[in-house]
Amino acid sequence: MKRKWFAGIMPKVAAAMLISAGLNSAQGKDLVIAQGIDVPGFDIHNHSTTAVEAVFVNLFDYLIMRDGKGELQPALATSWEQVSDTAMRFKLREGVLFHDGQELKAEDVKFSIERPALDKGLMQNSFYNTIKEVEVVNDREVIVHTKEPDPILLNRLSRIGSGIVPKHYVDKVGWTGFATKPIGTGPFRFVEWKRDDRVVMEAFDKHWRGRPAWDRLIHRTIPEDSTRVGELLSGGIDIATNIPSQDVERVKASGKAVTKPWPSFRVMTLFANMKEGSPLADPRVREAVDLAIDEKALIDTAMSGLGIPVRGAVAPGLSAVPMDLHNTSLYDPDKAVKLLAAAGYGPGQLSLKLQGPSGRYALDVEMMEVIAVMLETVGIKVEIEALEWSAYQSRVWEPNKIEGLALIGHSNSLQDGFHAVQRARCGYEFSKKTSWCDKRFDELVNLSAVTVDPKKRDEYLSEAFHRLTDSRSILFLFQVQNIIGINKAVDWEPSPDEQLWMFDAKPASN
Known part of the structure; x- marks a missing residue:
């Protein structure tokens, strides 16, 4: 009887161990993502590539952020109102900390938004040059003034190039120093960048949304499609972007990962x-x-x-x-x-x-x-x-x-x-x-x-x-x-803005 019970239960135990192993490698408290390109550095105002922002979005917050349905939601700003044809008031969230422990203040918002708006030498300037100035009302309130009425100001402030950075830190290390060792208020904090290989981040325990589900977030650079697919199937990575259509059946047959359409x-x-x-x-x-x-x-x-x-x-x-x-x-x-x-x-x-x-x-x-x-x-x-x-x-x-x-x-x-x-x-x-x-x-x-x-x-x-x-x-x-490949141990849905926002990624329930 005992032998029969043992024989019946062992496959279930083995399956549970495999699932646990999958979570420990996929969650493991590491979540590993692979794209075809590396970041050029971490100057958020001086690049123009969506795949780069897909990394940055985990390090930096915006005043406003789009949810998975594309709707604008409060982020570092809790509310906003149009106060004139050329001015919009934003109230800032209290208790937001940068990764060095310093508190976010209105001066940081002014510094972060005025730079791409006023510096014509930056790649992001053409998206923000409708902004004339950011007025600091107090530590928790700013008014963004535009040169003329701007029907898409909120769109601008919820996208690539409008991430908020700490003025005190940039003043200390300069933009050159910031570009290699960035600080933001995002759910993950910077740990290491190995050029053309990987960007390593770790969970920021004091993030205003709460702690992410993963201890570390690793973005790997793997240009070759076949290598990305192979790494996904071997468990070396958990999410692979741009899966070639001819590999969909191979991923499906593996039983280890799934592919999803990526609008x-x-x-x-x-x-x-x-x-x-x-x-x-x-x-x-x-x-x-x-x-x-x-x-x-x-x-x-x-x-x-x-x-x-x-x-x-x-x-x-x-x-x-x-x-x-x-x-x-x-x-x-x-x-x-x-x-x-x-x-x-x-x-x-x-x-x-x-x-x-x-x-x-x-x-x-x-x-x-x-x-x-x-x-x-x-x-x-x-x-x-x-x-x-x-x-x-x-x-x-x-x-x-x-x-x-x-x-x-x-x-x-x-x-x-x-x-x-x-x-x-x-x-x-x-x-x-x-x-x-x-x-x-x-x-x-x-x-x-x-x-x-x-x-x-x-x-x-x-x-x-x-x-x-x-x-x-x-x-x-x-x-x-596009098609994206995702380890079965990870629960996450891609969005059409192509952002790899991993605060929403969770270990899959079994």
Whole structure:
């Protein structure tokens, strides 16, 4: 009888031990996440990559934060009110501590928000330069003054670039020191950064929301898709971003992890070098390239059907974007050949370089390979240059050294149409990369930034979107539909802003 009971109970005991082991490695009190890229440093005002903010969001808090449904919720600010057309009052949460134990005060908020608003040399400046000043009323209250009415001020203050930092610490170590050893008020505190390898954080016991469920949060950098998947299945990591669609069944069959659709506001694009002397300065050539790309076939071939063709940076869930540009394509290879001939290029007479990152996006190199085949079909020779993300940023993207076409994916942390187009204004980041400049476009975008009437604002942005699309300075490919892999011992749901907010992650109940 005892032997029978022992034989019956042992499989259950073994299963329980395995579950416990899974929690101790997945929870273990360590939660390990892998992305394709590393952070460039921890200067929260001087970067522009969503995958970087996905790390930062665990270290820093905003005045306001979006929940999993995209709704604005109180964070470091407990309430806010519009006190005039150009002023909004924020009451700050009491008892919030920075990771060094110092208490958050209004001066820290003023310091943190005015820097990206006033320093034109920072990457985040164009998102915050509507702000004129932050007035300190007392230690627990500030008023944010804008130059003109700002219909999306709350969007700005709940996104990348508006994390609150301790003024006293930056005054002591400078931004160079801060960029390697940051301090915030987030649920995790900084421990270590091994460049191109990992960022290690530990739970902040005195966080105002309470203690996270995990002792340590580790963000690993693993550019290769296959390696990330292998690490997920071996238990080396608990969450893997950008799972290739062809690996979904492999993950499912493992019994150790699951895949989940990861809805995204991200749109994949090609930036065109329109500088004088470039073949792409000719609008006929740009249109030919646009018409040669079959977005639906690109999605089906490279992405296993995960994506929606677009002709603008539009996606459901974004405000003030023209959805007539969503789920549409102008594919016409015959017309592309005629346009090339009209521009003076016969078959094989035009050569273009296609540059892009390797490991930043799911199947990014495969995307470029499929695009190259499509362009070669209409007679354009293509040279592909795929670079690791940091090399791509430093050699091609940030120095504005696009040689022909450059692949990039842009998300929308403002979750508004203004974000999608504002950097294409003359002299701004996208304009510098493409050399496209359109005064009417600038006027429309600028009007949208100060117009509080939603209908009128939609009209301005719709015209701006269509002018940008028609310029073909940026060729829009498809809205991304990502896949994320999650260890079964972890209970967490991804959100379309692509943030890896791990305060909400819990050990799975069994």
